[in-house]
Amino acid sequence: MPTFYGTEVTSRLMLGTAQYPSPAVLAEAFRRSGAGIATVSVRREAGGDQAGQDFWALIRDLGVAVLPNTAGCYSVREAVTTAQMARELFDTNWIKLEVIGHADTLQPDPFGLVDAAAQLAEDGFEVFPYCTEDLVLCEQLVEVGCKVLMPWGAPIGTGLGLNNIYGLRSLRAHFPDIPLVVDAGLGLPSQAAHALELGYDAVLLNTAVAKAGDPAAMAQAFGLAVEAGALAARADPMDARDMAAPSTPVFGKAML
Numbered sequence: 001m002p003t004f005y006g007t008e009v010t011s012r013l014m015l016g017t018a019q020y021p022s023p024a025v026l027a028e029a030f031r032r033s034g035a036g037i038a039t040v041s042v043r044r045e046a047g048g049d050q051a052g053q054d055f056w057a058l059i060r061d062l063g064v065a066v067l068p069n070t071a072g073c074y075s076v077r078e079a080v081t082t083a084q085m086a087r088e089l090f091d092t093n094w095i096k097l098e099v100i101g102h103a104d105t106l107q108p109d110p111f112g113l114v115d116a117a118a119q120l121a122e123d124g125f126e127v128f129p130y131c132t133e134d135l136v137l138c139e140q141l142v143e144v145g146c147k148v149l150m151p152w153g154a155p156i157g158t159g160l161g162l163n164n165i166y167g168l169r170s171l172r173a174h175f176p177d178i179p180l181v182v183d184a185g186l187g188l189p190s191q192a193a194h195a196l197e198l199g200y201d202a203v204l205l206n207t208a209v210a211k212a213g214d215p216a217a218m219a220q221a222f223g224l225a226v227e228a229g230a231l232a233a234r235a236d237p238m239d240a241r242d243m244a245a246p247s248t249p250v251f252g253k254a255m256l
């Protein structure tokens with residue numbers, strides 16, 4: 001299982017906690033998926049009202065590691081302040097850092113992301129940056145102290161899957177020792193399996209499960225898919241080729 005900042009997690013699946021039809025469905029989705037990490041929006045929790053407290057009790061009862069996130073932050077200052085609140089609220093140095101740069105695509109702001117990651121790493125945070133698959137950006141994130149990278153598969157909430165397989169593959173090749181997690185844009189378990197087959201360590205998703213007709217069943221399907229993908233990666237997949245090659249030996253073929 002992947003190790004993030006020295007902590008080995010129990011599953012290759014990380015689930016978001018938003019948009020479920022009910023708290024009971026959320027809990028059942030976590031139970032059936034075997035997900036080991038729940039990411040939680042700090043902006044939601046910071047409200048501190050009764051609903052917020054009930055939600056936090058629900059998350060605590062899931063018995064999984066909590067990865068607070070800065071979802072919805074558009075500036076470095078907002079993201080850093082939100083991360084600091086997260087540390088107080090959740091008593092963890094982990095932070096999934098989102099600095100959104102574009103309202104339509106929810107694409108990360110690469111410049112703000114590096115700036116915020118540098119400030120947070122300097123302040124003792126263990127940063128999980130939601131980024132694009134850009135190599136230069138990822139190199140800079142590692143330089144400022146990120147020991148995990150979380151490139152998107154596709155824009156948040158789209159369910160489009162892995163939009164740039166070439167880019168994701170080259171990121172894996174460039175960072176053989178950094179845990180890599182595809183975060184966002186997955187719509188189907190087969191796409192999660194594909195990420196693991198590319199050698200990724202884990203996936204993080206929310207919408208595909210929360211918005212499925214049967215979220216708990218879909219969560220279970222994602223849980224099975226990441227294990228299948230990881231097993232396939234360890235099994236050393238064959239290389240694809242352009243030319244056909246008979247899989248049945250010609251020996252014993254009837255001569256007509």
Ligand SMILES: CC(=O)[C@@H](O)[C@H](O)COP(=O)(O)O
Nearest residue numbers: 016156157184185205206207
């Ligand atoms: C919950 C969370 O952190 C999202 O911002 C995340 O990136 C998931 O994206 P999807 O909803 O596309 O799976």
